[in-house]
Amino acid sequence: MPLNIEKIRKMFPVLHQEVNGKPLIYFDNAATTQKPQSVLDSLTGYYEHDNSNIHRGAHTLADRATRHYEETREGVKNFINANESAEIIFTKGTTESINLVASSFGRKFITKGDEVIISTLEHHSNIVPWQMLCEEKEAILKVIPINDKGEILLDEFENLLTEKTKIVSIVHVSNALGTINPVKEIIKKAHQIGAKVLLDGAQSTNHLDIDVQDLDCDFLAFSAHKLYGPTGLGILYGKRSLLEIMPPYQGGGEMIKEVTFAKTTYNEIPFKFEAGTPNIADVIAFQKALDFISSLGKSNIKRHEDELLDHANNSFGQINGFVPVGTAAEKVSVISFNINGMHPFDVGVMLDANGIAVRTGHHCTQPLMQRLGLEGTVRASFSVYNTKSEIDQMAVSLAKIAKIKNK
Amino acid sequence: MSSIQDIQDQIIEEFAILGDDKESTIYYIMELGGQLPKFPEEERLEENIIKGCQSKVWLTTREEDDRIQYLADSNTDITKGLISLLIRVLSGRTPQEILKADLDFIDKIGMGNIIGSQRSNGLSAMIKQMKLYALAYQAKQNV
Numbered sequence: 001m002p003l004n005i006e007k008i009r010k011m012f013p014v015l016h017q018e019v020n021g022k023p024l025i026y027f028d029n030a031a032t033t034q035k036p037q038s039v040l041d042s043l044t045g046y047y048e049h050d051n052s053n054i055h056r057g058a059h060t061l062a063d064r065a066t067r068h069y070e071e072t073r074e075g076v077k078n079f080i081n082a083n084e085s086a087e088i089i090f091t092k093g094t095t096e097s098i099n100l101v102a103s104s105f106g107r108k109f110i111t112k113g114d115e116v117i118i119s120t121l122e123h124h125s126n127i128v129p130w131q132m133l134c135e136e137k138e139a140i141l142k143v144i145p146i147n148d149k150g151e152i153l154l155d156e157f158e159n160l161l162t163e164k165t166k167i168v169s170i171v172h173v174s175n176a177l178g179t180i181n182p183v184k185e186i187i188k189k190a191h192q193i194g195a196k197v198l199l200d201g202a203q204s205t206n207h208l209d210i211d212v213q214d215l216d217c218d219f220l221a222f223s224a225h226k227l228y229g230p231t232g233l234g235i236l237y238g239k240r241s242l243l244e245i246m247p248p249y250q251g252g253g254e255m256i257k258e259v260t261f262a263k264t265t266y267n268e269i270p271f272k273f274e275a276g277t278p279n280i281a282d283v284i285a286f287q288k289a290l291d292f293i294s295s296l297g298k299s300n301i302k303r304h305e306d307e308l309l310d311h312a313n314n315s316f317g318q319i320n321g322f323v324p325v326g327t328a329a330e331k332v333s334v335i336s337f338n339i340n341g342m343h344p345f346d347v348g349v350m351l352d353a354n355g356i357a358v359r360t361g362h363h364c365t366q367p368l369m370q371r372l373g374l375e376g377t378v379r380a381s382f383s384v385y386n387t388k389s390e391i392d393q394m395a396v397s398l399a400k401i402a403k404i405k406n407k
Numbered sequence: 408m409s410s411i412q413d414i415q416d417q418i419i420e421e422f423a424i425l426g427d428d429k430e431s432t433i434y435y436i437m438e439l440g441g442q443l444p445k446f447p448e449e450e451r452l453e454e455n456i457i458k459g460c461q462s463k464v465w466l467t468t469r470e471e472d473d474r475i476q477y478l479a480d481s482n483t484d485i486t487k488g489l490i491s492l493l494i495r496v497l498s499g500r501t502p503q504e505i506l507k508a509d510l511d512f513i514d515k516i517g518m519g520n521i522i523g524s525q526r527s528n529g530l531s532a533m534i535k536q537m538k539l540y541a542l543a544y545q546a547k548q549n550v
């Protein structure tokens with residue numbers, strides 16, 4: 001069923017404004033998506049009617065807030081088809097989810113000489129926590145290389161795997177290039193030698209159907225704000241068998257069963273990993289974002305986004321001086337590029353003058369940019385509320401900008 | 408030679424003609440960048456890169472008759488345009504004049520809105536570095 005995009009656009013108040021005298025065209029969705037009215041209403045509604053601390057008070061408001069909070073956990077479980085909602089941990093973002101695994105799983109299971117594998121495509125938040133861990137533990141960080149199209153080299157990955165490999169932490173979809181990685185293959189290969197796999201799902205959960213049981217990943221990290229939800233909220237999925245044997249990440253309230261000065265016993269999962277008062281309002285509002293996605297249907301969203309990507313490839317491709325970056329066979333609706341002779345920064349500022357919001361720079365993937373021999377790129381990333389006519393307008397602006405250096 | 412204030416007033420006037428249209432303002436800044444004299448390649452050194460700028464900026468100086476000549480370059484055309492404005496105001500002046508200069512044209516032309524906050528920080532870093540050079544020359548001239 002084709003989606004009614006005009007109707008969808010009406011649900012997003014932020015889209016209806018002018019920027020620098022031009023109607024806003026928001027193509028920075030890989031950085032963060034906009035939020036539908038239902039999410040905004042849920043945020044204010046929570047503070048207006050239900051605000052109270054969860055899992056503690058014996059009063060009606062606390063009970064209501066706790067119920068809604070736990071309903072989102074159930075909603076997330078369904079969204080990624082986890083086996084049970086106790087496998088869903090709320091964090092503050094993909095970054096914290098990865099840090100949680102690196103410090104908790106890492107502390108317990110990684111020792112001197114062990115190996116951690118990541119890829120050239122990683123976001124800094126899936127590089128630095130592992131570097132820190134490896135430095136502390138004297139473990140070895142290995143990096144899967146890519147080809148010039150921005151695709152992981154699976155054969156090379158197999159060569160890197162050894163009996164010393166404890167965890168493979170890999171981005172599902174590249175934020176800088178849009179490449180969809182063959183994660184099912186990677187997970188299968190890693191499991192054959194007994195390594196665990198963490199998927200950085202920051203950019204995949206919004207575009208692809210995710211079934212953690214089918215993928216068989218051990219961990220999945222993602223952020224609500226890239227899924228039409230609020231900022232400051234992330235999710236860590238982990239298999240029960242692992243979460244149970246991992247030590248807590250932070251200490252405090254919520255995560256304990258009993259505290260004496262002599263010894264503390266820890267709560268069950270997921271609470272063991274949720275120390276302190278959590279981000280209650282945003283968790284509750286996130287359910288509305290999940291409802292929004294399921295009301296449209298992920299496959300319908302994907303179809304629309306794929307059409308936008310095709311359209312952009314065709315129309316930008318005709319611009320003199322347009323150089324696409326990342327041309328993997330399997331991609332989501334992200335188009336990274338440069339204009340011959342121009343710095344991506346300058347292109348971004350000029351697009352902004354035309355009301356068009358894109359991301360420019362290294363996209364928190366400096367090692368990837370070094371591999372590609374680039375300082376950075378311009379990145380346009382499309383979401384369900386974007387239209388072909390917006391892409392046409394960007395093509396007109398881009399052609400004008402490109403002409404400065406490409407006569 | 409016109410005073411620092413005269414040149415700033417000229418710049419304010421030029422930008423006033425462009426009005427509120429951000430696009431033409433940016434094209435204008437880039438055009439100015441294109442007119443920046445060529446940077447001496449032997450000075451394109453790590454130690455001449457200004458810290459605190461998002462884009463790369465190289466800055467060096469020459470002393471001529473107790474006056475400072477600034478030479479600069481950047482890998483982005485907009486930043487080059489911004490530098491060329493600073494050079495137009497400050498280059499060829501004595502360290503004392505440079506240290507005293509109140510660069511009010513930047514606020515008056517609304518540069519913050521045109522280039523955004525990140526680049527504004529970069530612009531401040533450039534000004535700081537230019538004034539540091541002036542301070543160093545002043546100290547040298549006073550011995």
Ligand SMILES: Cc1ncc(COP(=O)(O)O)c(C=O)c1O
Binds near residue numbers: 095123203
């Ligand atoms: C692939 C990828 N991983 C991790 C992150 C970090 O997400 P967050 O900043 O929400 O923690 C991002 C966000 O830009 C991303 O795109």
